[in-house]
Amino acid sequence: MQTTVADLERAIRNVPDFPKPGIQFKDITPVLADAKLFSVAIDLLTERFKPGSVDAVVGIDARGFIFAAAAAVKLQAGFIPVRKKGKLPYDTFEQDYALEYGHATVAIHTDALKPGSRVLLVDDLLATGGTSAAAVALVQKLGGVILEAGFLIELKFLNGREKLVGIPVRSLVAY
Numbered sequence: 001m002q003t004t005v006a007d008l009e010r011a012i013r014n015v016p017d018f019p020k021p022g023i024q025f026k027d028i029t030p031v032l033a034d035a036k037l038f039s040v041a042i043d044l045l046t047e048r049f050k051p052g053s054v055d056a057v058v059g060i061d062a063r064g065f066i067f068a069a070a071a072a073v074k075l076q077a078g079f080i081p082v083r084k085k086g087k088l089p090y091d092t093f094e095q096d097y098a099l100e101y102g103h104a105t106v107a108i109h110t111d112a113l114k115p116g117s118r119v120l121l122v123d124d125l126l127a128t129g130g131t132s133a134a135a136v137a138l139v140q141k142l143g144g145v146i147l148e149a150g151f152l153i154e155l156k157f158l159n160g161r162e163k164l165v166g167i168p169v170r171s172l173v174a175y
């Protein structure tokens, strides 16, 4: 039987009040644990691109790395991490973004991308869009051209895609 988006949706586990009260955490580990679901998720996230048509898949710390790395192998592209501040060892560019309370910072190596690189940006989940908008800013600072931002999950009611102006956004499962 063919595995579908509905199977992905069924496998994503909702964990109420994690990591704090009021948050409905979308746990993607059951998708990763199932070989077929994981591979279908990667097939869908990459289906608009032929191998060789993307230079780099940029993944966002930390669950985004899992999907982005697998997508990079499939597309015969490099994998570039956007990490939380203080984790990358070499010279970095940093980008601040607002959280509900306070702010956070993500970073990319200054030599991670050549200008003009064709980039697929990947994360597990699009919520308010702050994290991905910061990642977009870092990729663009290096001269990368984002072909698409792909997410396994989108929380539509948070309107995150409005922060990704001019970037085609793709999500597999929306709430």
Ligand code: AMP
Pocket (backbone or CB within 6 Å): 023, 024, 025, 026, 027, 060, 061, 062, 063, 064, 123, 124, 125, 126, 127, 128, 129, 130, 131, 132, 160
């Ligand atoms: P945002 O910057 O608001 O779009 O948040 C996106 C980032 O936070 C992603 O890297 C997600 O992994 C994580 N995230 C936000 N909300 C949730 C949630 N409800 N369940 C799981 N992860 C989340």
